[in-house]
Structures are given as C-alpha cells and as structure tokens.
Amino acid sequence: MARREAIAAAGALLVAAWVFREATALPFGSLRQPGPGFAPRWAAVTLAGLSVLLLVQALRALPSTGSGPPPAPEARGGGLRVAGLVLALAFYVVALVPVGYPICTFLLVLFMRRPTTRRALLPALVLAAAAAAGSYLLFAVWLRVPLPPGPFAG
Numbered sequence: 036m037a038r039r040e041a042i043a044a045a046g047a048l049l050v051a052a053w054v055f056r057e058a059t060a061l062p063f064g065s066l067r068q069p070g071p072g073f074a075p076r077w078a079a080v081t082l083a084g085l086s087v088l089l090l091v092q093a094l095r096a097l098p099s100t101g102s103g104p105p106p107a108p109e110a111r112g113g114g115l116r117v118a119g120l121v122l123a124l125a126f127y128v129v130a131l132v133p134v135g136y137p138i139c140t141f142l143l144v145l146f147m148r149r150p151t152t153r154r155a156l157l158p159a160l161v162l163a164a165a166a167a168a169g170s171y172l173l174f175a176v177w178l179r180v181p182l183p184p185g186p187f188a189g
Contacts, residue, residue: 047086136183137185140170148162
C-alpha cells in the first residue's frame with residue numbers, strides 16, 4: 036500500500052510542477068487584483084506541498100528489508116466503497132438542479148461521513164449541515180456564484 040501511495044504522490048508532484056510551469060505563462064496579478072495565473076499557481080503550490088507530505092509518509096511506511104512482520108492486507112470492501120461513492124456523486128450531479136445545492140450537498144456529505152460514524156449520528160448531521168451551509172454562504176452569497184437553490188428558496 037505504501038508503495039502505491041509513494042507512486043501516486045510522485046505523480047501528483049509531477050502534475051503540480053507541470054501546472055505551475057504552465058501557469059507562469061499567465062499574469063499573476065496581485066492579492067487585491069489577482070490575474071489569471073494567481074489561482075493555478077497557488078493550487079500547484081498547495082498540491083506540491085501535499086504531495087511531498089504524502090510522499091514522505093509513504094516512504095516512511097515502506098517496510099525495511101528483511102525485518103518486521105509482512106504488510107497488512109488491504110481492507111476488504113474497498114471497491115464497494117468506491118463504487119458507492121461514484122454512485123453518490125452521480126446522484127448528486129443528477130439531483131443538483133431539481134433538489135438544490137444545499138440539500139444535495141448535505142446528503143452527499145452525510146453519505147460520505149456516515150460510514151466512519153456508525154454509532155454517532157449527531158456529529159455526522161452537524162458536519163453535513165455545516166458543510167452545506169458554509170459552502171453555500173461562501174459561494175452563493177459572498178462570491179455570488181449562481182447555485183441551484185432548490186424548491187424551498189423564497
């Protein structure tokens with residue numbers, strides 16, 4: 036598992052370097068008036084930093100030669116979880132306009148969070164509500180991005 040993570044981290048680091056190189060062709064602007072290259076450069080820097088962190092963790096987790104127990108087998112049902120998430124995202128895309136952004140986002144976050152909080156429903160509900168409300172405030176209200184409000188909008 037650590038080997039796969041190291042390969043993925045190295046690939047993401049290469050993507051970050053390529054994005055940063057391509058973004059340097061665009062004007063950067065300033066903090067008050069960002070240019071077209073502002074967001075791609077910062078996204079590339081963020082991706083590179085996270086990739087380096089993952090690469091370091093993966094390299095530390097690689098088993099040393101000849102000593103220690105064999106690596107643990109991968110958890111069962113990983114493919115089913117991935118398929119469930121893909122289906123949930125497909126439902127999210129289809130239901131976004133008729134149901135609305137806040138409700139769809141709430142349900143998606145609740146679905147994604149629920150497997151990790153089997154016994155505690157309240158934290159999952161609070162997180163889903165905070166994610167839906169916070170992202171709606173950020174994008175629809177403050178940044179004025181047109182999002183589908185849903186049938187309950189007044």
